[in-house]
Amino acid sequence: MLTQENLKKVEALYKKYPNKKAALLPVLWIAQEQEGWISEEMMRYIGDLLEVPHAHVLGVVTFYTMYKSKPHGKYHIEVCTNVSCMLRGSDKIRDVVEKHCGAKFGETSADKKFSVSEVECMGACGGAPMIAIGEEYYENLTAEKTEQLLSSLK
Amino acid sequence: MEKFILPDIPNLHNIDVYEQHGGYQALRKALQMKPDEVIDEVKKSGLRGRGGACFPTGLKWSFMPKGNDKAKYLCVNGDESEPGTFKDRQIFEFNPHVMIEGIIIGCYAMGIPTAYIYIRGEYRKWIKMVDQALADAYAKGYIGENILGSGFSTNVYTHSGAGAYICGEESALMNSIEGERGYPRVKPPFPAQKGVFGMPTTINNVETMSNVPLIINKGAEWYSKIGVAKHPGPILVGISGHVNKPGVYEVPTGVTLLTLINEYAGGVPNGKKIKAVIPGGSSTMILRGENLEGICMDADSLKAAGSSVGTAGLMVMDEDTDLVRVLSRISHFYHHESCGQCTPCREGTGWLEKMLHRFEHYEARTEDIDMLENVANHIEGNTICALGDAAAWPVQSFVRRFRDEFEKRVKQENTVAA
Numbered sequence: 013m014l015t016q017e018n019l020k021k022v023e024a025l026y027k028k029y030p031n032k033k034a035a036l037l038p039v040l041w042i043a044q045e046q047e048g049w050i051s052e053e054m055m056r057y058i059g060d061l062l063e064v065p066h067a068h069v070l071g072v073v074t075f076y077t078m079y080k081s082k083p084h085g086k087y088h089i090e091v092c093t094n095v096s097c098m099l100r101g102s103d104k105i106r107d108v109v110e111k112h113c114g115a116k117f118g119e120t121s122a123d124k125k126f127s128v129s130e131v132e133c134m135g136a137c138g139g140a141p142m143i144a145i146g147e148e149y150y151e152n153l154t155a156e157k158t159e160q161l162l163s164s165l166k
Numbered sequence: 167m168e169k170f171i172l173p174d175i176p177n178l179h180n181i182d183v184y185e186q187h188g189g190y191q192a193l194r195k196a197l198q199m200k201p202d203e204v205i206d207e208v209k210k211s212g213l214r215g216r217g218g219a220c221f222p223t224g225l226k227w228s229f230m231p232k233g234n235d236k237a238k239y240l241c242v243n244g245d246e247s248e249p250g251t252f253k254d255r256q257i258f259e260f261n262p263h264v265m266i267e268g269i270i271i272g273c274y275a276m277g278i279p280t281a282y283i284y285i286r287g288e289y290r291k292w293i294k295m296v297d298q299a300l301a302d303a304y305a306k307g308y309i310g311e312n313i314l315g316s317g318f319s320t321n322v323y324t325h326s327g328a329g330a331y332i333c334g335e336e337s338a339l340m341n342s343i344e345g346e347r348g349y350p351r352v353k354p355p356f357p358a359q360k361g362v363f364g365m366p367t368t369i370n371n372v373e374t375m376s377n378v379p380l381i382i383n384k385g386a387e388w389y390s391k392i393g394v395a396k397h398p399g400p401i402l403v404g405i406s407g408h409v410n411k412p413g414v415y416e417v418p419t420g421v422t423l424l425t426l427i428n429e430y431a432g433g434v435p436n437g438k439k440i441k442a443v444i445p446g447g448s449s450t451m452i453l454r455g456e457n458l459e460g461i462c463m464d465a466d467s468l469k470a471a472g473s474s475v476g477t478a479g480l481m482v483m484d485e486d487t488d489l490v491r492v493l494s495r496i497s498h499f500y501h502h503e504s505c506g507q508c509t510p511c512r513e514g515t516g517w518l519e520k521m522l523h524r525f526e527h528y529e530a531r532t533e534d535i536d537m538l539e540n541v542a543n544h545i546e547g548n549t550i551c552a553l554g555d556a557a558a559w560p561v562q563s564f565v566r567r568f569r570d571e572f573e574k575r576v577k578q579e580n581t582v583a584a
Contacts, residue, residue, distance in 0.1 A: 028323045029343075030237070030363050036345035037328055041287075064345070075347040075505075078287045078329035094249045095448060095495055096406035096481055132331065132499055133249035133448075134288050137406035137479065138413040147290040 013057040018042050022061070032062045036072055040079055049080040077131075085120045085127040087165050089113060090144040093130050096137035104155045105141045106130075112162045125165075167392075169416045170380050170400050171264060171373065172256055179295065181302040184263040190308055192379035196271045197316040204275035208378065210386035212398045217243055217334075217371030218447065218476045220397065220465045223378075229358035230276045230366055237365045240273055240281040241343065244372040245327055245334035247286055248447035249499060250479030253402035254372040256414045258285070258292040261376070262299035266322065268378035270309060273320040276368060280321050283372070284339050287328040296324050331503035335551045336369040338505065349505055350551035373402055393419030397465040401478055405431040408438070408484040419464040423453075426463060427482055438484040442568070446476020448496050449556030451563035455485075473563070489571045493564045494522035500557035511554040514545040518561055525575040535572045539565050 014022065021042055025035040039062060043054050050073055059066045073079045091109055093102045110116050113126035120127040136142040139151025143158065150161055177183045184190070196204050209224025230238060242265070246254040257265050269281050285293045300322055303309045311319045325343050327333050333342045337351035340362040361367020377399055381389045390398045401419050403426055406412045410432030417426070423443060427433065434440055440455030445463070451473040453461065461471045468475045483492065501515035521538055524530040542558035542565075549555070565572060 028321075028325075033345040034343060034363070037342065038326060041326060041328070062345075071347055072345070076287070076328035076330050093495070094499060095444075095492055096250055096412075098492070098495055099407040099481070099483060099487065131288075132502060133247060133251075135246050135252045135255050135286065137250050137252045137404060137481075140406055140412065144288065149291075 013054055014043060014061075015046060018046055033064050033068075036062055036064065036069065037076075040069075040073060044079060049083045051081075085115075085124050087125060087145055088127045088129065089162070090129045090131040090134070091117070092132070092134045092136070092140070092142050092144075094133040096133070097140040097142060100140040101154075102141040105143060105153055105158050108155050108158045109143065109162065112159060167400070167416075167418055171376050171402060172260055172414065172416050178261050179259065179263070179299060181263060181299070181306060184261075188383070189263055189379075190267055190306075192382040193267050193270055193308060194314060196274055196382050197314060197318065201275045201277060204271060204382070207386045208275070208381055211381040211389040212386075212395070213374065213377050213381060213389070214397055214399075214465065215371055216373035216377070216401065216477070218248070218449075218474075220475060223370065223374055226358075226368060226370070227272065227276055229356070230278075230368055231358075232277065234277045234279070237280070237363065238276065238278045239362045239365055239367045240269065240276065240278045241336070241339060241362060241367060241369045242269055242281060242283040242372055242375055243334060243336065243339060243369055244283055244285040244289075245331075245339060246289075246372070246477075247331040247334050247503075248449065248477050248479060249496070250404065250406055250444065250447045250481045251477040252404045252406075253414050253478070255289060255292055256402065257372055257376055258289065258296050262296050263303065264379055265372055265376045266299060266303050267308070268375035269322055270303075270313065270320060271378050271382060272368070272370065272375060273322075274313075274316075274318050278320060278368070280323075282323050282325045282343055282362075284325050284327060284333070284343060286333075287326050290326070293324050293326055300324065330505075331499075332505045332551070332553060335553065338551065339369065340367060347505070349507055350553075352550055394462070394464045394466070397475070401463065403430075403463055403478045403480055405480045405482065407482040408434050408440075408487070409482050410435055417463070420462045420467070423458050423461050423463060423480065426480060431482070434482065434484050438486065440482060441485045441487050442483045442489060444481040444483075444560075445473050445478075447479040448481070448499065449552075449559055450474045450476040451559050452489075452567060454567055455483075489564060489568050490522070490525050490575050493560060494519070494526045496560045497522050497557065500553065504553060504557070508549040508554065510545045510548040511557065514541050514554070515557045517541050518557065525572055528575055528577055530572070530576050532573075532576050534576075535565060535569065538572075 055069045059069045115121040115128045117130040142151045213223045214220040333348040338348040357367040415430045497518045501519040542561040545554045546558040
């Protein structure tokens with residue numbers, strides 16, 4: 013399930029913690045980076061690897077919002093709508109994103125290109141309104157800039 | 167004022183640049199001192215935690231059992247998820263070594279062999295920056311075995327969260343490091359007795375640790391004279407919302423909110439009036455714009471004004487702001503982030519959100535105004551952790567200080583169809 017290269021990363025993780033279970037969050041990150049999401053099969057595999065019950069792995073995956081237990085589109089567009097972004101016009105950004113992507117919050121576009129989510133404060137309030145695409149933050153957005161940004165995604 | 171935590175020095179994230187500007191001298195100095203002397207120095211400095219609770223840092227450190235005979239941990243809280251807060255990210259990006267140096271000094275003072283820097287999962291890019299800075303510090307012998315020939319050894323690791331506001335609560339953070347869901351723990355036992363992996367643990371905010379090198383370098387007495395006496399030091403204030411220049415500003419504690427808004431952040435766009443400010447992140451109590459005169463960014467001043475310094479995430483709202491919608495959004499947040507352990511919080515945050523949705527859409531009844539406060543009052547103080555309080559305080563303060571805004575949203579009886 014995990015590649016040999018990633019299994020080596022897992023081995024290195026064990027040195028950071030006094031037990032294997034503590035490596036669960038970082039191992040889930042490794043799995044998600046490898047596959048794009050975390051399937052039930054992967055959860056069972058990780059449970060066996062770290063010697064924790066499947067129910068525990070499932071509980072952790074579903075507790076944390078960033079772990080994806082179903083496949084997402086090629087680009088994951090996350091729109092912050094919390095107070096600082098709302099005060100500076102995140103409504104407009106939301107409209108542009110949903111229209112351009114053909115998907116509303118919580119949905120994936122029919123062509124599987126975009127998944128769109130509403131997110132809570134991302135810690136970028138000084139650059140509000142903002143969206144995140146994958147690991148990248150895009151701040152100080154306007155409707156025009158957002159449209160340009162989304163159009164540049166191939 | 168001279169800036170110490172985020173000075174205007176290009177490429178300070180680079181360890182060589184950091185060293186050229188006096189970096190890691192505080193660590194050298196601390197290693198010449200006895201661990202207890204380091205704790206005393208931090209105590210005398212008056213440094214108080216920058217994560218929201220303003221607890222005296224040196225006192226917290228003194229709770230840790232002495233000696234090196236068993237495992238102990240330092241957890242550095244970089245979960246930074248309180249809406250309106252974006253200061254720690256600046257440290258990760260522009261001056262990670264000041265935090266790392268503070269962490270190593272803290273580990274030495276408390277005899278701790280392992281530290282985790284817990285960083286929210288959304289900051290993946292910044293986690294990589296901190297990992298790079300840690301690797302550089304290891305390569306120079308500032309972390310690891312026998313640091314600078316002192317005989318003291320410690321390891322520092324990053325640990326990534328994965329999207330959960332609650333993990334900024336210290337006991338939930340420890341559970342998250344252990345590979346658990348982020349459920350807060352009942353106290354006692356307190357972390358200094360039984361913390362992460364069941365061992366004595368201290369949890370400090372990223373910005374708090376970043377103040378430590380300054381205290382060691384310049385001395386507690388010098389540090390204690392910055393800002394106000396009871397809550398001294400430089401503080402990172404994040405200003406967002408309706409201002410011309412939003413951003414993070416390093417100031418001495420005790421600067422007035424109006425100076426921060428009008429001078430640092432360039433005032434409110436289009437010369438509009440300030441309707442309200444939330445001074446320290448979304449869980450702190452809202453203040454009316456016309457009452458801001460004389461209120462300062464420090465623990466005592468904001469407490470006296472009926473709010474708190476929190477994470478110093480100052481959110482400014484102009485005269486046209488729909489405060490009902492703002493509160494509705496805040497309550498949506500707390501409902502979403504409640505971990506679900508305690509009934510008053512799990513259920514109460516949901517009720518608050520639903521009722522505020524009614525107000526937002528002019529569907530509320532007059533008695534709902536008091537009911538909002540009533541529900542909030544029944545959450546406050548009745549939960550394991552402070553998230554319940556954090557959900558209640560905005561509701562209580564919005565309703566008490568801006569009741570007219572809610573009255574305007576009550577459904578008009580004469581519009582009901584016959």
